[in-house]
Ligand SMILES: O=C(O)CCC(=O)C(=O)O
């Protein structure tokens with residue numbers, strides 16, 4: 001058993017075929033050095049200045065930093081990587097109008113850190129969603145990921161397992177990849193940070209996406225307040241959450257929040273954002289009959 005690695009030219013169909021079977025896949029050097037190097041340098045500098053974490057899950061020899069859309073503009077190209085966005089559209093497309101950015105987090109696992117407990121990131125969303133994914137993470141390798149330095153450990157295929165199914169030790173596989181590669185793993189796939197037995201830190205960048213109608217893991221409106229968001233391209237503004245999801249989820253002043261980043265319709269009134277046929281379905285299925 002291995003974590004399947006595909007070349008950077010793999011199509012969304014190739015990638016989906018592996019994800020469906022294994023719940024995880026590595027895309028070898030998807031980011032070219034001219035994109036990866038500035039991102040890795042900016043994040044290494046921020047990680048350097050951040051204190052180590054606390055607790056068995058966060059790790060005491062692990063440093064984490066967030067709010068990276070604002071703090072590290074060099075990652076914007078990774079957030080909007082076309083291959084990644086095409087794969088997210090495949091995964092989430094049938095279950096929401098638009099997917100969204102869920103979380104940005106750089107993680108440095110330092111020498112001597114022990115392995116993180118295996119987990120499903122999905123546990124953040126405590127509702128039944130068999131048969132579809134709520135969140136998916138992309139772990140970009142800022143340094144090489146190896147079995148020795150704490151490369152993320154994965155249990156391929158576990159996205160389909162019932163909770164009662166134990167994990168056998170030989171089913172846990174270290175995700176090994178070159179810098180610039182990305183590991184995509186479903187929220188339902190068991191994984192965890194590895195132990196770092198090497199003498200150098202392992203730096204990774206998590207960029208997570210989710211269905212457009214769940215609460216985001218990272219509060220993007222505090223991380224990127226409107227004054228900052230106004231400077232971003234519209235595609236990124238929408239991805240980080242400055243958009244409503246039909247019908248009327250996440251609206252602001254009864255309107256789609258993309259409007260607050262523009263000055264054009266500040267005075268406009270409330271607006272339905274129902275999908276086609278929604279109101280009719282509401283009337284047929286949900287609106288109670290009113291009797292005298
Ligand atoms: O750092 C890693 O390799 C994985 C971290 C992780 O899975 C988490 O913190 O949820």
Ligand SMILES: [Fe+2]
Pocket residue numbers: 119120121191192
């Ligand atoms: Fe995790």
